[in-house]
Amino acid sequence: MDYLPIFLDVRGKKVIVDGGITVAARRIERALSAGAIVHCFDPEPGDEVSAFLGQDNFVFHARVPQEADFEGCLVAWGASEEGPRDDLLFAAAKKYGVLANVADEKAYCDFITPSVVERDPLTIAITTGGAAPVVARILRARVEAMLPAAYGQLAAFLSPYRDRIAAKIKGGTARRRFWENLIEGSIGDAFLSGDRALAEHLVEQELAGDDKVLRQGEVWLVGAGPGDPDLLTFKALRMMQHADVVLYDRLIGPGILDLLRRDAERINVGKQAGNHVLTQEETTALIIKLAREGKRVLRLKGGDPFIFGRGGEELEDVAAHGIPVIVVPGITAAAGCGSSAGIPLTHRDHAQSAVFVTAHGKDGLLPHDWTRLARADQTVIVYMGLRFVGEIAAAAMAQGVPADMPIAVVDNGTRTSQRVIAGTLADIGEKVAAAKLKGPALIMIGTVVSLRGKLGVEGVALSETHEMELVARDGL
Numbered sequence: 001m002d003y004l005p006i007f008l009d010v011r012g013k014k015v016i017v018d019g020g021i022t023v024a025a026r027r028i029e030r031a032l033s034a035g036a037i038v039h040c041f042d043p044e045p046g047d048e049v050s051a052f053l054g055q056d057n058f059v060f061h062a063r064v065p066q067e068a069d070f071e072g073c074l075v076a077w078g079a080s081e082e083g084p085r086d087d088l089l090f091a092a093a094k095k096y097g098v099l100a101n102v103a104d105e106k107a108y109c110d111f112i113t114p115s116v117v118e119r120d121p122l123t124i125a126i127t128t129g130g131a132a133p134v135v136a137r138i139l140r141a142r143v144e145a146m147l148p149a150a151y152g153q154l155a156a157f158l159s160p161y162r163d164r165i166a167a168k169i170k171g172g173t174a175r176r177r178f179w180e181n182l183i184e185g186s187i188g189d190a191f192l193s194g195d196r197a198l199a200e201h202l203v204e205q206e207l208a209g210d211d212k213v214l215r216q217g218e219v220w221l222v223g224a225g226p227g228d229p230d231l232l233t234f235k236a237l238r239m240m241q242h243a244d245v246v247l248y249d250r251l252i253g254p255g256i257l258d259l260l261r262r263d264a265e266r267i268n269v270g271k272q273a274g275n276h277v278l279t280q281e282e283t284t285a286l287i288i289k290l291a292r293e294g295k296r297v298l299r300l301k302g303g304d305p306f307i308f309g310r311g312g313e314e315l316e317d318v319a320a321h322g323i324p325v326i327v328v329p330g331i332t333a334a335a336g337c338g339s340s341a342g343i344p345l346t347h348r349d350h351a352q353s354a355v356f357v358t359a360h361g362k363d364g365l366l367p368h369d370w371t372r373l374a375r376a377d378q379t380v381i382v383y384m385g386l387r388f389v390g391e392i393a394a395a396a397m398a399q400g401v402p403a404d405m406p407i408a409v410v411d412n413g414t415r416t417s418q419r420v421i422a423g424t425l426a427d428i429g430e431k432v433a434a435a436k437l438k439g440p441a442l443i444m445i446g447t448v449v450s451l452r453g454k455l456g457v458e459g460v461a462l463s464e465t466h467e468m469e470l471v472a473r474d475g476l
């Protein structure tokens with residue numbers, strides 16, 4: 001480590017910023033927000049620096065600094081981009097024992113100005129030791145995106161509970177686990193969602209509970225989206241990195257599983273038609289058992305957990321056992337496939353509504369009223385229908401839906417292996433049979449399908465012939 005990372009208390013101390021351009025304005029801003037008395041020097045300041053005139057703790061000097069100005073100063077920033085001023089600043093800083101930093105002049109830097117993520121009172125400073133400041137800035141942008149804005153307030157909210165928690169829970173590991181559960185579990189979640197009263201109530205409940213209650217785990221029902229790992233939500237990712245045990249099903253691809261916490265236990269409860277790894281009842285019982293052992297149990301589901309995901313069924317039983325639950329939505333397959341296949345689900349000229357249906361229920365193919373569903377002004381999205389696409393098209397035509405109604409099947413939507421087969425009710429069965437799609441696949445019915453390839457969405461320009469060639473080349 002080339003530099004010592006420390007956070008300096010500059011409240012009420014003299015800080016000099018030499019310069020009147022943007023880089024000076026950023027230094028002034030940061031020093032003022034940390035409570036310093038900022039002396040800024042520049043004969044002709046720009047608008048950004050002038051905007052500080054009149055602010056508390058901001059002292060402006062319409063000239064270049066002189067050596068004597070540095071007496072009694074703690075930190076001096078050179079931000080004028082003028083060599084002679086930088087020389088003077090550094091020499092004067094050395095004379096008076098001031099910590100100096102001249103922008104882009106490593107030899108004139110006693111310290112580095114890091115990239116900072118602020119979630120007051122939480123502050124994260126990032127530096128590459130001067131090697132590549134752009135890397136630090138990019139990293140900062142990522143951390144910014146990962147940390148909900150209210151994280152700092154969460155730290156401030158929990159701070160008053162420290163003594164009570166220390167008195168209540170003995171032992172470092174138990175206490176650490178308790179804190180992690182507070183922050184990553186339903187209490188942190190309630191607070192970050194803006195429900196401070198609920199968060200307070202839950203902390204009090206936790207602190208009032210006996211040790212057995214304190215050891216109780218939680219269940220997080222999280223939607224993992226349609227397959228592309230980049231379509232996970234930040235919240236899903238955060239929970240994936242904190243769960244103790246993860247129960248996932250077959251729609252969750254390896255790219256997503258790679259993002260789980262390394263030492264989290266993984267259990268595949270995946271179901272494939274007729275090939276149940278665990279029954280629904282066994283899965284629910286396992287979730288309850290693991291939560292009762294005090295674990296943070298992540299139930300990871302494809303798409304959105306409450307859309308044809310049986311999320312509701314699982315939670316009913318879990319909630320009946322008094323186990324705290326959190327549900328995190330995911331991008332459902334219809335939204336993901338629509339975007340990645342270039343088929344808008346609604347469009348003012350084509351469809352004023354979109355309806356999601358499942359092809360089959362517990363007892364096989366559902367007898368849908370296709371004339372009501374596949375109307376001229378509506379898009380129908382059929383989940384779990386790949387095996388029945390020919391039967392569905394035939395039933396719709398038999399009920400009077402026009403045979404030239406556009407229809408598409410999106411296979412493995414949003415994934416690199418995505419394939420789209422488009423046609424009409426009359427020919428889709430044959431086309432899909434020839435393509436030998438593997439699934440998961442979604443059926444889209446409606447005139448919006450005719451917009452496919454016209455919206456400039458990447459990946460949709462594949463002509464059907466090309467798709468068929470791909471199929472042939474894959475030997476399918």
Ligand SMILES: C[S@@+](CC[C@H](N)C(=O)[O-])C[C@H]1O[C@@H](n2cnc3c(N)ncnc32)[C@H](O)[C@@H]1O
Pocket residue numbers: 226227251301302303304305306307308309331332333334337382383384385410411412413414415440441442443
């Ligand atoms: C049990 S349902 C789960 C739906 C999920 N909860 C959701 O919100 O997307 C499974 C069905 O979702 C659809 N599906 C899920 N992921 C898909 C994908 N990447 N591409 C196409 N269809 C998908 C298929 O119709 C599949 O049979």
